[in-house]
Amino acid sequence: xxxxxxxESISFAEAPSPTKHRKVPSYLWYLLAxxxxxxxxxxxxxxxxxxxxxxxxxxxxxxxxxxxxxYWLMPHIDPQTPFFAKPxxxxxxxxxxxxxFGINEFAARLPALLASVLAIVxxxxxxxxxxxxxxxxxxxxxxxxxxxxxxxxxxxxDALQMVIIVAALYFAWRTLNSSGDxxxxxxxxxxxxxxxxxxxxxxxxxxxxxxxxxxxxxxxRRPWQMFRQVFSWGGLALALGIFMxxxxxxxxxxxxxxxxxxxxxxxxxxxxPGWKGDHYGIAQQQxxxxxxxxxxxxxxxxxxxxxxxxxxxxxxxxKQSLAIERFLWCATLAxxxxxxxxxxxxxxxxxxxxxxxxxxxxxWLENASASMQTRTGISLAMLAILAIMCGPYIVSKASxxxxxxxxxxxxxxxxxxxxxxxxxxxxxxxxxxxxxxxHYEPDASLSKNTYNELVVVDRNELERQxxxxxxxxxxxxxxxxxxxx
Numbered sequence: 001x002x003x004x005x006x007x008e009s010i011s012f013a014e015a016p017s018p019t020k021h022r023k024v025p026s027y028l029w030y031l032l033a034x035x036x037x038x039x040x041x042x043x044x045x046x047x048x049x050x051x052x053x054x055x056x057x058x059x060x061x062x063x064x065x066x067x068x069x070x071y072w073l074m075p076h077i078d079p080q081t082p083f084f085a086k087p088x089x090x091x092x093x094x095x096x097x098x099x100x101f102g103i104n105e106f107a108a109r110l111p112a113l114l115a116s117v118l119a120i121v122x123x124x125x126x127x128x129x130x131x132x133x134x135x136x137x138x139x140x141x142x143x144x145x146x147x148x149x150x151x152x153x154x155x156x157x158d159a160l161q162m163v164i165i166v167a168a169l170y171f172a173w174r175t176l177n178s179s180g181d182x183x184x185x186x187x188x189x190x191x192x193x194x195x196x197x198x199x200x201x202x203x204x205x206x207x208x209x210x211x212x213x214x215x216x217x218x219x220x221r222r223p224w225q226m227f228r229q230v231f232s233w234g235g236l237a238l239a240l241g242i243f244m245x246x247x248x249x250x251x252x253x254x255x256x257x258x259x260x261x262x263x264x265x266x267x268x269x270x271x272x273p274g275w276k277g278d279h280y281g282i283a284q285q286q287x288x289x290x291x292x293x294x295x296x297x298x299x300x301x302x303x304x305x306x307x308x309x310x311x312x313x314x315x316x317x318x319k320q321s322l323a324i325e326r327f328l329w330c331a332t333l334a335x336x337x338x339x340x341x342x343x344x345x346x347x348x349x350x351x352x353x354x355x356x357x358x359x360x361x362x363x364w365l366e367n368a369s370a371s372m373q374t375r376t377g378i379s380l381a382m383l384a385i386l387a388i389m390c391g392p393y394i395v396s397k398a399s400x401x402x403x404x405x406x407x408x409x410x411x412x413x414x415x416x417x418x419x420x421x422x423x424x425x426x427x428x429x430x431x432x433x434x435x436x437x438x439h440y441e442p443d444a445s446l447s448k449n450t451y452n453e454l455v456v457v458d459r460n461e462l463e464r465q466x467x468x469x470x471x472x473x474x475x476x477x478x479x480x481x482x483x484x485x
Contacts, residue, residue: 025370030377031140037384038143041391046109046153048395050404050429057402057429059155060108063094064432067103073246074254078431084260088246089199090157103435112159116142116152119163119355122170126359129173129324137362138355144380147298147347148354158348161200161208166355168193168209169331173324176229183229191235195242203266208352211338212331219326291339295350301383302361309360331356400477407433409474409481410454419453423461424479430456446484455482 051057062083065076075083075091083091093111101107120139127135142148151158171190175183197205213230217223251258296303313321313329332353339349365376399405407430410420420434421441430438444455446465454473457465459480462472467482474481 025373027370027373027377028134030374030381031137034377034380034384035140035143037381037388038149041384041388042113042143042149042153045391045394046113047106048391049105049398050402051105051108051155051432052398052401053403053427053429056155057427057432059090059094059157060105061428061432063091063098063108063155064103064435066091066095067098068436074250074257077428082254082257084254084257085265086157087199087202087243087261089196090160093160094155108155109153112151112155113153115159115163116148119159119166122163122166123355123358125170126173126324126328126356127362130322130328130359130363132359132362132366134366135362137365138358140380141302141358141361141365142354144301144383145299145354145358147295147351148358151348151351156348157201158351161197161205162351162355164193164197164200164205165208165352166331168197169212169327169356172209172213172230173327176226187230187232187235188238190230191232191239192242194235195239198239198243199246202261207338208335211334212327212356215330215334216327219330220323286343286345288343289340290343291336291345291350294345294347295336295353298347298350299354299357301380302357305361305364306357309364325360328356328359332360402429402433403427403476403479404429404433406430406456406474406476406479406481410434413473413481413483414454415452417452419451420456421451421453422456424456424458426456444484446482448484453484455484456480457482 051060058077062075062077065071065078069076069079071082072088072092072095075086075088077083090111093115094108097107097110098104101110120142123138123142124135127138151162168190171186171193174186175190178186194206194209197209213226214223217226220226247258299306310329313325335353336350339345365373368376403426407420414420420438421444422430422438423442423444423446426434426438426440438456441455444453446455446457446461446467456479459475459478461467462475462480462482471483471485472480473483
């Protein structure tokens with residue numbers, strides 16, 4: 001055919017380029033800007049914030065003990081106190097980071113950030129399974145969620161557990177939807193997460209992996225078939241090979257560890273209100289159902305989406321929804337329902353639900369109207385800017401819950417050979433920042449400087465002891481550093 005005979009409307013000369021009129025929606029730029037701002041802000045806080053009592057400073061000190069004193073097999077709070085409450089995977093991660101980058105706040109927190117980034121990558125895998133055009137939308141959803149943002153750069157076990165759980169669920173999903181060699185590969189990947197989960201938080205991690213899978217199997221009404229698809233004797237052997245050597249060595253070196261960890265941490269903590277057997281802290285006694293309050297605050301910008309999407313999901317017949325959608329709702333709701341009946345919980349326990357939920361929000365966002373997309377993008381960008389503006393306040397509040405500034409005041413005022421005596425019981429941050437240079441001395445004298453030392457006292461002691469201003473070197477939220485007369 002002669003090109004001149006073609007209709008003018010489809011002539012080659014006037015055919016539009018595939019990308020000529022393609023325009024990136026403006027809301028995507030807002031979301032990208034919000035994500036990058038929040039990432040930079042999170043990294044900045046990781047470097048600036050002190051390790052706050054009690055949780056961050058405790059795990060930071062445990063990692064420091066591994067680096068400084070060689071406690072790699074069994075984590076230690078101090079040279080005399082092994083830490084039986086958690087397996088060592090998160091401690092190892094922070095300790096290795098400290099070995100590479102030095103003993104500092106950023107190094108201690110870096111593994112949590114890397115784990116959170118990996119969790120986002122896995123969530124993007126789920127988004128692709130749901131056929132979303134822009135799987136990366138899970139990133140701004142998570143970055144804007146207070147629960148995820150806080151845990152993404154904190155020295156705790158939660159971020160590492162989160163990525164292990166969401167990876168295990170993703171590998172299980174791929175196993176259920178594959179065959180042959182592909183299914184074998186995904187099955188082994190799933191069981192490797194089971195092994196790592198035992199080194200992260202033990203049976204609690206297994207429960208948070210198993211509950212969504214059990215819920216999904218019941219929803220699909222084929223539990224036995226799914227069990228046979230996922231179970232593997234080879235996979236079980238792989239998991240045992242990952243975690244059993246450490247458990248055997250830990251119990252051999254520290255008799256009584258397994259009894260405390262298995263019975264106390266996994267059953268008594270959740271079933272006994274105000275459990276008194278905690279050797280390392282205080283059992284968190286909350287009202288029944290408090291997990292929903294923590295969850296609502298943790299996903300605050302998306303709370304309305306959670307309610308509306310949940311109602312929409314339950315308003316449909318089971319087969320009207322996609323299988324991946326049912327799987328993600330099981331992964332979101334199972335841990336929340338599980339912790340609804342526990343009173344010994346903390347605010348981070350809903351973290352594993354945030355990843356599957358982010359995929360559901362990303363789908364809502366992708367399908368929303370153009371005006372709603374734009375409003376959401378602008379709102380998240382403004383939220384990021386507001387969060388950054390609150391940075392100085394956050395630093396001051398965190399500093400009030402840490403002894404970093406006090407220890408720094410000691411080093412500025414101390415002369416060679418001077419000691420640091422705590423008249424009040426030291427906190428974990430005291431030990432972390434003092435680097436084994438303090439000693440607990442409840443009877444330390446403030447009337448004379450016999451031992452060439454500076455003394456940390458309760459702030460209220462300043463008035464009771466009528467300590468003059470020229471002897472007060474630092475005053476914090478609850479403690480003060482003084483120079484004895």
